[in-house]
Amino acid sequence: MILRSITLSLLGFSLLGAASHNITEEKAIAAFAHDGKTYVIQRVQEDDAYLTNEYSLTSRPAPPFYVQPFKAAPNIETYGELEVIDFLEKNKGVFIDARLKEWYDKSYIPGAINIPFTLFLKDTPERDKVLNDLGGAKKGKEWDFSKVQTILLYCNGAWCEQSPHAMHALMKIGYPEEKMKYYRGGMQSWQLAGLNVIEPGKGE
Amino acid sequence: MRIVALSLLLAGALYAGKYETVKITEDIERILVYHKGKVVDLHRIQNTEHKLTGHFAKISYPCPGRCLQPISVHPEVETVGEIEIIHFMQKQESQKNGLLIDVRSKEEYLEETIPSSINIPYTIVDNTQAIEDIFKVLGMNKDDSSKVQELIFFCNGSTCDKSAKMIRAFIEMGYPTNKIKYYHGGMQMWKSLGFTTVATK
Numbered sequence: 505m506i507l508r509s510i511t512l513s514l515l516g517f518s519l520l521g522a523a524s525h526n527i528t529e530e531k532a533i534a535a536f537a538h539d540g541k542t543y544v545i546q547r548v549q550e551d552d553a554y555l556t557n558e559y560s561l562t563s564r565p566a567p568p569f570y571v572q573p574f575k576a577a578p579n580i581e582t583y584g585e586l587e588v589i590d591f592l593e594k595n596k597g598v599f600i601d602a603r604l605k606e607w608y609d610k611s612y613i614p615g616a617i618n619i620p621f622t623l624f625l626k627d628t629p630e631r632d633k634v635l636n637d638l639g640g641a642k643k644g645k646e647w648d649f650s651k652v653q654t655i656l657l658y659c660n661g662a663w664c665e666q667s668p669h670a671m672h673a674l675m676k677i678g679y680p681e682e683k684m685k686y687y688r689g690g691m692q693s694w695q696l697a698g699l700n701v702i703e704p705g706k707g708e
Numbered sequence: 709m710r711i712v713a714l715s716l717l718l719a720g721a722l723y724a725g726k727y728e729t730v731k732i733t734e735d736i737e738r739i740l741v742y743h744k745g746k747v748v749d750l751h752r753i754q755n756t757e758h759k760l761t762g763h764f765a766k767i768s769y770p771c772p773g774r775c776l777q778p779i780s781v782h783p784e785v786e787t788v789g790e791i792e793i794i795h796f797m798q799k800q801e802s803q804k805n806g807l808l809i810d811v812r813s814k815e816e817y818l819e820e821t822i823p824s825s826i827n828i829p830y831t832i833v834d835n836t837q838a839i840e841d842i843f844k845v846l847g848m849n850k851d852d853s854s855k856v857q858e859l860i861f862f863c864n865g866s867t868c869d870k871s872a873k874m875i876r877a878f879i880e881m882g883y884p885t886n887k888i889k890y891y892h893g894g895m896q897m898w899k900s901l902g903f904t905t906v907a908t909k
Contacts, residue, residue: 584779
């Protein structure tokens with residue numbers, strides 16, 4: 505795993521020439537494996553790139569798309585881009601794109617799996633299956649989340665309520681706040697920082 | 709002062725409903741703040757087709773130089789977003805207990821900034837005398853730091869390290885950490901959400 509990361513960083517360097525748009529001073533690119541696939545995160549390398557897609561829209565109607573508070577709950581940590589990258593590189597838990605499938609199919613952050621926020625809102629067998637997979641155990645009507653994995657959720661941006669909504673629903677059934685992380689900036693901040701997304705329709 | 713407050717209230721009533729397409733929060737359509745002595749109507753751009761353009765839409769920056777910044781500057785310094793800034797303007801700023809500080813260059817500040825902010829360029833970061841002088845204005849007193857101004861620092865955004873440098877310098881010189889906040893999103897995030905900015909001509 506470590507060896508693979510090193511090879512990939514070297515590969516990244518050679519492909520890009522001397523990468524000049526690094527993530528941090530020490531880190532040119534980030535590479536990690538997830539579910540048998542390898543992902544690379546890097547910043548735009550061209551000198552004069554601008555965000556022009558729909559994520560450059562400034563004014564989604566509010567209601568309903570209110571700008572969200574910085575924190576989703578007092579003990580749910582809010583992440584920025586570097587913390588998301590660290591979470592993925594160190595495999596700290598499950599990275600969840602909480603948007604509806606049609607959004608995920610257009611573009612998503614490397615390493616994210618899609619579990620739409622709607623799944624977390626209701627007591628259904630589908631929800632129970634996901635919570636079981638995350639390490640939860642249902643005992644009668646109560647959940648035991650003592651062995652549950654840490655999850656990191658995001659959606660379209662600071663004006664998107666879907667991931668906070670999902671986390672609030674999980675809090676109600678006892679999912680520990682400390683085991684949830686919130687990437688508030690979401691798709692919009694990720695791309696404003698010049699970081700790459702995966703666009704399934706466009707091939708890889 | 710009372711007359712000014714009253715006229716602000718009246719102006720507020722007159723404009724009710726003008727910004728209801730893209731509100732700031734469920735309860736707030738706009739707020740009025742002072743910027744360099746003038747009243748500024750702070751709201752969000754109402755055109756739902758409006759796109760971010762110009763240099764804050766730029767997404768390619770060299771690093772070293774413009775590297776991505778951690779979301780937190782210091783364990784005891786709270787990071788805030790736009791809604792917390794609006795509440796800060798309504799409470800701490802209007803009670804003269806708080807200041808929003810733009811640490812970018814004077815040229816950048818004059819070109820475009822967040823309404824009500826003051827400019828303390830980060831270039832003073834190594835000038836202890838200058839920082840001490842600023843501390844006096846902010847109410848710092850060797851025996852009692854409980855009355856100091858609450859500060860929110862910001863710069864260009866998630867790839868700008870100037871706020872972090874300034875905050876560290878302030879903490880090193882003794883400014884209480886619970887009186888300092890960090891707006892990581894900065895100008896880029898503020899503009900990407902269509903919030904009002906001001907230019908000084």
